[in-house]
């Protein structure tokens with residue numbers, strides 16, 4: 274079987290070898306989930322960035338994707354996916370903040386179905402083009418505001434928010450199955466951590482909501498309304 278990446282191989286900086294090196298670096302940085310590492314190896318990251326930036330696509334840095342937004346660095350994408358999976362297969366995942374669709378493509382490798390919501394119309398169009406090129410058929414993209422009611426009858430086992438919230442978006446928790454997890458960058462209000470965003474996992478346990486914090490990150494803010 275050929276991986277989706279093989280069809281998009283460029284030469285030099287955009288080749289499979291470059292992606293393999295990125296995966297080796299992710300291992301060194303502490304990513305352990307083999308399903309996540311395989312997803313990162315399979316999805317060609319360079320097709321998600323402007324041609325002029327393709328040479329930097331596999332660097333461990335965030336890159337601009339237009340409309341003032343950024344694609345997260347590979348480590349953060351891998352880390353959030355690892356936290357969402359928590360070692361178990363995912364059936365349906367909701368993502369808020371599609372951006373260029375790279376994280377969506379990674380999620381589509383580790384979940385059966387992905388429903389992703391983006392508030393900026395030009396990025397919805399860009400993500401549609403990128404994901405169509407990869408034939409990511411298990412992905413549904415909506416132009417909508419993930420901080421408001423999505424007006425959908427949804428039940429998912431994982432939610433990933435890829436923009437920084439100032440408080441846990443409780444409206445989204447309604448979509449989460451018991452036993453499911455939400456991963457998001459959450460801006461802290463405590464005195465000693467003021468302004469710092471921490472990757473946070475909210476687990477909907479049978480006994481109630483459990484919250485755990487992980488790495489410090491920098492994301493663009495979760496905003497309301499469409500653009």
Ligand code: SAH
Pocket residue numbers: 338342343344345369370371372373374375376377390391392393396417418419420421435436493494495496497498
């Ligand atoms: N995961 C993306 C990058 C995310 S950048 C990628 O791989 O490219 C954060 C994205 O969240 C931006 O595109 C921003 O427009 C979007 N966003 C911010 N607030 C949102 C909201 N309320 N609903 C949906 N998308 C939102």
